[in-house]
Amino acid sequence: MDYKIIAHPNNSLSPKGAILLMMALAAITLVVGLGFTLAGAWLVMPFAGLELLAFGYAFYYVYLHTSDFESIEICENTVVVESKNYKTSTRLEFQRYWTQIMLREVDGGQTGIFIGSHGKELEFGRRFLDDEQRAKLTSELKEKLRTIK
Amino acid sequence: MSTTTVAHHDDHHDHHPTGLMRWLTTTNHKDIGTMYLTFSLIMFLVGGAMILGIRAELFKPGLQLMKPELFNQLIGVHALIMIFAALMPAATGFANWMIPLQIGAPDMALPRLNNWGFWLLPPAAILLTLPFTLALFGIGDGALATGWTFYPPLSIQGGIGVDFAIFSVHILGISSILGSINIIVTIFNMRAPGMTMMKLPLFAWGWLITAFLLVATIPVLAGAVTMLLTDRHFGTHFFDAAGGGDPILFQHLFWFFGHPEVYILLLPVWGFIPQILQTFARKPVYGYKAQVYSFWAVGALSVVVWAHHFFTAGMPVPALLYFMYSTMAISLPLAVMFFCWIKTMWKGSMSFETPMLFTVGWIILFGIGGLTGLVLADVAADAQYHNSYFVVAHFHYTLFAGGIMGMMAGVYYWLPKMTGHMYNEKLGKLHFWLTAISFNLTFIPQFFVGLAGMPRRIPDYALQFAEFNMISSTGAFILGLSQLLFVYNIISCIKGGEKATDKVWEGAQGLEWTLPSPPPYHSFTEQPVVK
Numbered sequence: 001m002d003y004k005i006i007a008h009p010n011n012s013l014s015p016k017g018a019i020l021l022m023m024a025l026a027a028i029t030l031v032v033g034l035g036f037t038l039a040g041a042w043l044v045m046p047f048a049g050l051e052l053l054a055f056g057y058a059f060y061y062v063y064l065h066t067s068d069f070e071s072i073e074i075c076e077n078t079v080v081v082e083s084k085n086y087k088t089s090t091r092l093e094f095q096r097y098w099t100q101i102m103l104r105e106v107d108g109g110q111t112g113i114f115i116g117s118h119g120k121e122l123e124f125g126r127r128f129l130d131d132e133q134r135a136k137l138t139s140e141l142k143e144k145l146r147t148i149k
Numbered sequence: 150m151s152t153t154t155v156a157h158h159d160d161h162h163d164h165h166p167t168g169l170m171r172w173l174t175t176t177n178h179k180d181i182g183t184m185y186l187t188f189s190l191i192m193f194l195v196g197g198a199m200i201l202g203i204r205a206e207l208f209k210p211g212l213q214l215m216k217p218e219l220f221n222q223l224i225g226v227h228a229l230i231m232i233f234a235a236l237m238p239a240a241t242g243f244a245n246w247m248i249p250l251q252i253g254a255p256d257m258a259l260p261r262l263n264n265w266g267f268w269l270l271p272p273a274a275i276l277l278t279l280p281f282t283l284a285l286f287g288i289g290d291g292a293l294a295t296g297w298t299f300y301p302p303l304s305i306q307g308g309i310g311v312d313f314a315i316f317s318v319h320i321l322g323i324s325s326i327l328g329s330i331n332i333i334v335t336i337f338n339m340r341a342p343g344m345t346m347m348k349l350p351l352f353a354w355g356w357l358i359t360a361f362l363l364v365a366t367i368p369v370l371a372g373a374v375t376m377l378l379t380d381r382h383f384g385t386h387f388f389d390a391a392g393g394g395d396p397i398l399f400q401h402l403f404w405f406f407g408h409p410e411v412y413i414l415l416l417p418v419w420g421f422i423p424q425i426l427q428t429f430a431r432k433p434v435y436g437y438k439a440q441v442y443s444f445w446a447v448g449a450l451s452v453v454v455w456a457h458h459f460f461t462a463g464m465p466v467p468a469l470l471y472f473m474y475s476t477m478a479i480s481l482p483l484a485v486m487f488f489c490w491i492k493t494m495w496k497g498s499m500s501f502e503t504p505m506l507f508t509v510g511w512i513i514l515f516g517i518g519g520l521t522g523l524v525l526a527d528v529a530a531d532a533q534y535h536n537s538y539f540v541v542a543h544f545h546y547t548l549f550a551g552g553i554m555g556m557m558a559g560v561y562y563w564l565p566k567m568t569g570h571m572y573n574e575k576l577g578k579l580h581f582w583l584t585a586i587s588f589n590l591t592f593i594p595q596f597f598v599g600l601a602g603m604p605r606r607i608p609d610y611a612l613q614f615a616e617f618n619m620i621s622s623t624g625a626f627i628l629g630l631s632q633l634l635f636v637y638n639i640i641s642c643i644k645g646g647e648k649a650t651d652k653v654w655e656g657a658q659g660l661e662w663t664l665p666s667p668p669p670y671h672s673f674t675e676q677p678v679v680k
Contacts (some may be wrong), residue, residue: 006620009241010339010341010342010676011339012337012338012339012340012341012342012344013337013338017337018338020338021333021337024505025333025361025364027359028364028365029365029368032365032366032368032369032405032452033368036369036372036402036405039398039401040387040395040398040399041373041387041402043370043373043374043375043376043379043387044368044371044372044402045371045372046371046372047367047368047369047371047375048368048372050368051326051364051367054326054327054330054351055330055364058258058259058262058330058331058334059334061259062258062259062334062338066338102399133675135326
């Protein structure tokens with residue numbers, strides 16, 4: 001591998017931290033729910049359960065996004081572009097010699113980096129980079145493709 | 150070989166609709182924050198107008214303007230609107246606007262959920278007030294007339310207004326939970342690199358504990374009002390003594406939510422007050438850690454003291470003692486906070502722009518609210534003061550002075566950042582003085598009539614209370630009309646005015662002041678790093 005760039009979201013909470021936080025929320029909610037159930041107010045418990053389900057889904061959704069990334073790897077003969085968004089992963093491999101890098105305007109007036117060859121093309125950097133970063137990266141990628149052999 | 154890593158928070162939301170669709174479908178935290186704050190201001194005026202009707206009725210003894218039924222309805226709906234539709238949305242509006250900016254995140258963690266959280270509020274407000282309109286057409290007998298507490302047996306016997314209020318509370322509760330989920334996930338997961346938990350701005354800390362309190366208490370309120378609904382319509386007897394139920398159980402359930410609710414409204418204010426003090430005293434916040442630990446202490450204590458709201462309902466002596474001492478214990482972390490606030494100002498290079506005036510006024514008036522709360526925490530004294538106007542005056546010192554005046558300080562502090570324009574300083578100062586003076590004119594007499602034995606929630610009263618009630622009503626009308634200055638100042642500031650600088654205030658500190666005024670639609674296109 002000659003060069004690799006990875007773009008991913010910033011997550012200040014580790015997966016272990018998320019589990020601990022979820023456990024703390026569950027403990028608070030269930031202790032309160034159970035206490036009032038024992039006092040005769042059992043209808044508190046279903047609402048406590050619904051709340052926990054909502055929290056659980058929110059954390060699960062965020063957790064599935066924590067491993068999102070986009071990467072470009074330039075090897076001796078190939079360029080590999082990978083991305084993961086939620087549950088969907090894509091991977092395209094191009095011959096390095098024929099690979100073209102283009103910065104084009106896309107809908108909304110913003111730019112997108114398009115990487116492709118032989119009729120296959122993939123957009124890169126739309127999710128995690130801004131226009132300025134995309135322009136800079138395009139120049140850098142063109143330079144790397146040309147110089148590192 | 151070279152490897153580069155670009156870390157960013159989340160997708161850039163390139164789609165930026167305009168016109169009505171921008172506001173209906175927006176997932177932008179600043180748009181949603183603006184909607185929360187606008188909704189809050191409108192409902193503040195609606196709730197205020199209701200109480201001016203009450204104060205007009207109480208201007209003189211005897212029944213002047215309305216029947217006792219309408220009087221009761223206005224009191225209950227005024228409270229519910231001010232708490233759920235004015236103060237809570239104001240706090241959530243600030244959270245939406247400022248938490249992402251303060252922690253270096255480009256948006257909230259779950260933007261669509263954020264949109265739903267807001268759009269649940271208008272239907273809830275309509276449900277709460279609709280019975281007034283329906284009654285005009287002969288449908289039902291008006292809104293909820295039980296006070297905001299829904300106490301049975303009155304709420305079991307009440308008209309359709311109670312049902313409307315129950316569903317409204319459910320919707321408001323869902324909105325609060327959605328907001329809490331978003332805030333907890335955002336603060337934990339979207340902090341900029343270097344923004345450790347102990348570097349979080351105090352406002353974010355205050356809101357984090359508020360969110361935890363909502364998580365602990367909203368299911369209890371939801372359960373309680375659902376049980377009330379089944380008692381009313383489905384033959385259950387949870388709270389109906391005639392069927393072997395226990396009305397006191399409802400009081401436990403309600404106040405398990407109701408007391409933390411006070412801190413849910415106040416903690417966000419306690420969060421940004423030190424930031425305002427720091428800005429205008431031009432000194433760092435004193436006792437950051439002490440304040441964070443005090444927030445936690447108040448949060449923890451707030452869920453174990455609820456029964457002091459109904460000492461007079463009767464409970465065993467050990468329970469009375471426990472709830473009395475635990476309630477009084479809340480004054481300890483609060484004393485730490487008061488000390489930190491004063492020490493932040495101490496020997497500072499202070500200037501008194503409108504946000505600072507509101508903050509200093511807030512400290513004094515909220516202090517009175519706290520001290521009178523200590524009086525009510527005393528079981529023996531409470532037996533005398535319970536259900537009197539002393540209680541009304543006390544909680545308005547905590548919730549109007551401590552809550553609403555705090556929010557006003559926040560509005561004046563952040564409005565130039567939000568709009569890009571300076572507000573009218575002279576008008577702001579006039580608004581402060583009119584508010585502070587008329588507020589005291591309204592509520593100091595209520596302490597006196599309360600001590601003399603005037604009960605709350607009555608449309609008529611003994612002649613001996615006439616003078617103080619007249620003063621109180623006069624104060625209330627000045628207070629109400631003064632708020633029109635506030636509205637005018639905000640609207641003028643949105644429309645135009647002197648251009649605000651990025652930092653706005655000389656002594657301002659924090660990430661939000663590093664962005665332009667107003668901040669761009671997408672806040673941090675380049676991730677800030679906190680050192």
